[in-house]
Amino acid sequence: MTVAADDVMTEEAVHARTWLCEHGLPTGREEDWRYTPVTEVRRHLDALPEAPPRQREVTRDDIDRLAGQHGPVRIVHVDGVHVPALSTDALPTGLWFGTTHNLSARVRLQLTTPAGDPPDGFEALNRSASQDVLYLLVADDADLREPVHVVHVSTGASVSHPRLVVDVGVGGRIHLVESHVSLDGGGFTNASTTVRLSARSHADVHRVQEQATDAVHVGRLELHHDAGAHASVTALSRGGAISRLTTVALLREPEASCTVTALLAPGIGARHDDAVTVDHLASRCTSDLTVRSVVPERARVTSSGHAIVRPDTVATVAHQRTDSLVLHPTGQADSRPWLEIFADDVRANHGSATGRLDDDALFYLRSRGIPRAEARDVLVGAFARTLVERIDPPSLRDQIAGWFGPEGTA
Amino acid sequence: MLRIRDLHASIDGKEILTGLDLDLPAGEVHAVMGPNGAGKSTLSNVLAGRDGYEVRGTATLDGTDLLALEAEDRATAGLFLAFQYPMELPGVGNAYFLRTSLNAIRRAHGLDEVSATDFLSVAREHLTALDMDPAFLSRSVNEGFSGGEKKRNEILQMSMLQPRLAILDETDSGLDIDALRIVARGIERLRGPDRSMLVITHYPRLLELVRPDRIHVLDGGRIVRSGGPELANELEADGYVGVTDRIPA
Ligand SMILES: Nc1ncnc2c1ncn2[C@@H]1O[C@H](COP(=O)(O)OP(=O)(O)OP(=O)(O)O)[C@@H](O)[C@H]1O
Ligand SMILES: [Mg+2]
Numbered sequence: 001m002t003v004a005a006d007d008v009m010t011e012e013a014v015h016a017r018t019w020l021c022e023h024g025l026p027t028g029r030e031e032d033w034r035y036t037p038v039t040e041v042r043r044h045l046d047a048l049p050e051a052p053p054r055q056r057e058v059t060r061d062d063i064d065r066l067a068g069q070h071g072p073v074r075i076v077h078v079d080g081v082h083v084p085a086l087s088t089d090a091l092p093t094g095l096w097f098g099t100t101h102n103l104s105a106r107v108r109l110q111l112t113t114p115a116g117d118p119p120d121g122f123e124a125l126n127r128s129a130s131q132d133v134l135y136l137l138v139a140d141d142a143d144l145r146e147p148v149h150v151v152h153v154s155t156g157a158s159v160s161h162p163r164l165v166v167d168v169g170v171g172g173r174i175h176l177v178e179s180h181v182s183l184d185g186g187g188f189t190n191a192s193t194t195v196r197l198s199a200r201s202h203a204d205v206h207r208v209q210e211q212a213t214d215a216v217h218v219g220r221l222e223l224h225h226d227a228g229a230h231a232s233v234t235a236l237s238r239g240g241a242i243s244r245l246t247t248v249a250l251l252r253e254p255e256a257s258c259t260v261t262a263l264l265a266p267g268i269g270a271r272h273d274d275a276v277t278v279d280h281l282a283s284r285c286t287s288d289l290t291v292r293s294v295v296p297e298r299a300r301v302t303s304s305g306h307a308i309v310r311p312d313t314v315a316t317v318a319h320q321r322t323d324s325l326v327l328h329p330t331g332q333a334d335s336r337p338w339l340e341i342f343a344d345d346v347r348a349n350h351g352s353a354t355g356r357l358d359d360d361a362l363f364y365l366r367s368r369g370i371p372r373a374e375a376r377d378v379l380v381g382a383f384a385r386t387l388v389e390r391i392d393p394p395s396l397r398d399q400i401a402g403w404f405g406p407e408g409t410a
Numbered sequence: 411m412l413r414i415r416d417l418h419a420s421i422d423g424k425e426i427l428t429g430l431d432l433d434l435p436a437g438e439v440h441a442v443m444g445p446n447g448a449g450k451s452t453l454s455n456v457l458a459g460r461d462g463y464e465v466r467g468t469a470t471l472d473g474t475d476l477l478a479l480e481a482e483d484r485a486t487a488g489l490f491l492a493f494q495y496p497m498e499l500p501g502v503g504n505a506y507f508l509r510t511s512l513n514a515i516r517r518a519h520g521l522d523e524v525s526a527t528d529f530l531s532v533a534r535e536h537l538t539a540l541d542m543d544p545a546f547l548s549r550s551v552n553e554g555f556s557g558g559e560k561k562r563n564e565i566l567q568m569s570m571l572q573p574r575l576a577i578l579d580e581t582d583s584g585l586d587i588d589a590l591r592i593v594a595r596g597i598e599r600l601r602g603p604d605r606s607m608l609v610i611t612h613y614p615r616l617l618e619l620v621r622p623d624r625i626h627v628l629d630g631g632r633i634v635r636s637g638g639p640e641l642a643n644e645l646e647a648d649g650y651v652g653v654t655d656r657i658p659a
């Protein structure tokens with residue numbers, strides 16, 4: 001049987017739209033959305049047109065400048081639409097790339113897994129409104145160590161719904177760098193990425209949110225693990241007046257594991273809400289969540305770590321650690337661990353700490369001639385450093401180190 | 411060089427320096443001795459510009475009013491304090507710290523910054539002179555350093571920054587015999603007609619290796635006695651009580 005690609009998508013989109021009509025967007029009363037300023041997000045969404053009135057042309061230089069260059073393969077999405085002219089043609093063996101409009105029969109077969117009900121209204125909106133879904137397929141046992149860089153550009157004051165689906169075959173491996181940037185301010189990005197990890201596969205995902213300071217960003221990253229699959233997620237966020245990132249890892253089969261690391265560096269007065277859920281649905285699954293946030297004047301960061309351990313599972317490990325550095329008395333950091341453990345054989349712990357800049361350390365630096373502002377940058381850089389050091393590729397590591405001063409503190 | 415007159419310092423309403431006078435001419439090394447809690451570290455901190463003290467009186471370095479300057483500006487004016495308890499800075503690389511410091515001071519004097527490579531070769535020379543393992547450069551500042559290693563790291567900073575006025579607050583405490591010699595050598599190397607040093611110590615041993623021009627006894631927040639190097643022996647024999655008892659109130 002042949003099904004037109006558009007039909008496959010329409011089905012998912014139609015379902016999502018129906019769901020959205022019935023349930024609507026989150027209101028902020030839902031447990032999952034309590035710490036996101038949903039009313040402001042919705043107001044921003046309502047005020048913007050779906051498509052930019054006159055799209056500014058995006059050049060390769062723009063992409064280099066905004067998102068950097070992090071691997072031989074680059075795929076560019078502008079306001080939710082794939083732009084082949086800015087993307088790489090040649091792909092390494094074992095990697096297949098397509099969009100809604102050019103799905104081959106082989107790919108279609110892999111993607112006909114019914115998506116089910118959307119977990120929330122933003123995801124429903126993304127599914128129903130994304131015009132050009134990007135698909136990346138990694139063949140069984142393909143070992144793609146060089147990063148695949150997917151760049152989503154918002155050109156200005158409009159709404160975009162970038163959507164990316166990654167399917168990693170049995171024993172396959174991919175290193176994905178996903179960048180979200182803005183050419184001009186004022187945009188609303190409602191992004192969603194799903195990574196399906198077949199047995200024994202491995203995905204390394206670096207998600208960089210560096211949009212304009214007045215942009216609103218709602219993002220979702222969903223991981224589906226089969227047996228023995230491992231995902232390593234690093235979320236790096238600094239842009240946006242409001243930024244919400246939902247990360248969900250479904251460890252569906254035994255011995256699946258994931259590490260989730262988030263580094264949040266909102267601007268002055270910004271709100272960042274980082275919500276991670278790891279669902280340990282099978283035995284011998286492990287998860288490790290590490291969050292660090294740097295909170296300036298009037299900014300507010302909330303980091304929630306929700307770990308679920310299902311009944312009848314054994315040998316689960318679930319760790320969480322959140323540290324915040326609050327730079328100003330008007331900054332606020334909240335950490336909300338939420339453990340739902342329905343099994344006995346579990347090693348779970350969580351810890352969190354909120355600190356301010358150490359006056360003694362500041363004095364030590366200043367006593368060596370380092371001006372106060374620079375001394376502060378050095379200490380902030382040092383706080384972020386343990387996470388920054390682990391970032392790969394080095395080009396991205398340098399880019400993120402630059403958030404905390406002109407050069408790293410190593 | 412350094413001129414202190416009627417210096418008072420209080421913290422939380424408690425007066426710790428109670429009218430201290432001290433003159434340290436250019437090219438000289440003076441030692442400050444005194445019982446625990448006398449105010450020696452307080453004097454160092456107040457001169458280096460640590461926040462939290464209520465300060466009265468004057469302290470000038472080559473005529474510049476030190477007390478009016480921010481801590482970082484005192485450093486660029488040539489003051490260096492080797493801390494009694496050097497802070498640990500996890501995540502801040504030692505080499506980066508030293509280079510940032512060196513460049514901040516050079517910038518303030520209108521000099522070009524040194525590049526990372528030039529810096530490293532200079533730093534290596536200083537490390538060798540202090541018999542320090544170059545691995546110290548790649549570690550976080552003082553993190554996990556032993557007590558003696560922290561003190562040596564202070565001397566490394568001092569020898570690289572080449573201050574005009576160095577205050578060493580018990581840099582000899584906790585050093586093994588060899589390290590003490592190395593630190594003494596570091597001090598001797600820095601000695602010169604344009605530099606002065608204030609060496610705070612409890613032990614005559616350092617003063618045998620580094621012959622001070624004068625020794626001051628600090629007690630109760632002021633200098634209660636000053637004399638030549640021989641004062642160290644007198645202190646050793648009679649203790650602070652013996653020495654200060656003979657001073658009319
Ligand atoms: N922050 C503070 N609050 C209250 N008292 C303080 C504070 N800092 C220092 N003091 C007190 O001031 C006095 C002088 O302390 P300081 O550290 O200057 O002594 P010191 O001469 O360096 O002693 P030591 O030889 O033990 O190093 C002590 O009695 C100490 O307890
Ligand atoms: Mg002391």
